[in-house]
Amino acid sequence: MSGDNSKNNPDQEAPAASSSRVEETAGLLTAGLDSITPAIAQRLAATAAQLAELIDMINNVARESAREAEKDTRKLGLIALLRELQDPQVQESLKFILALSRHLPDLLETL
Numbered sequence: 816m817s818g819d820n821s822k823n824n825p826d827q828e829a830p831a832a833s834s835s836r837v838e839e840t841a842g843l844l845t846a847g848l849d850s851i852t853p854a855i856a857q858r859l860a861a862t863a864a865q866l867a868e869l870i871d872m873i874n875n876v877a878r879e880s881a882r883e884a885e886k887d888t889r890k891l892g893l894i895a896l897l898r899e900l901q902d903p904q905v906q907e908s909l910k911f912i913l914a915l916s917r918h919l920p921d922l923l924e925t926l
Contacts, residue, residue, distance in 0.1 A: 851859075889895060899905050 900909075
């Protein structure tokens with residue numbers, strides 16, 4: 816009864832398969848990194864910096880908006896909402912949100 820238990824214990828084969836995947840992934844990453852030219856690296860760095868700046872701007876706007884909303888003690892009913900629609904900034908924001916909502920289904924299909 817002291818036979819080979821590897822058939823009964825699938826965990827014994829997992830490290831070898833896992834190690835193989837890690838080596839394969841490392842090889843792909845190395846090949847990818849080796850093929851990056853200085854110009855590509857510079858463009859990637861510039862894009863990453865722009866993306867970080869955009870995320871920071873969105874974060875700041877979201878925090879400021881949250882503070883403004885917290886200070887606003889008005890009770891918003893239909894009349895107040897209709898009054899807000901006269902604000903050009905509200906108009907532009909709503910147009911953006913509506914356009915974005917029209918494109919979201921297409922975006923979600925690609926995920």
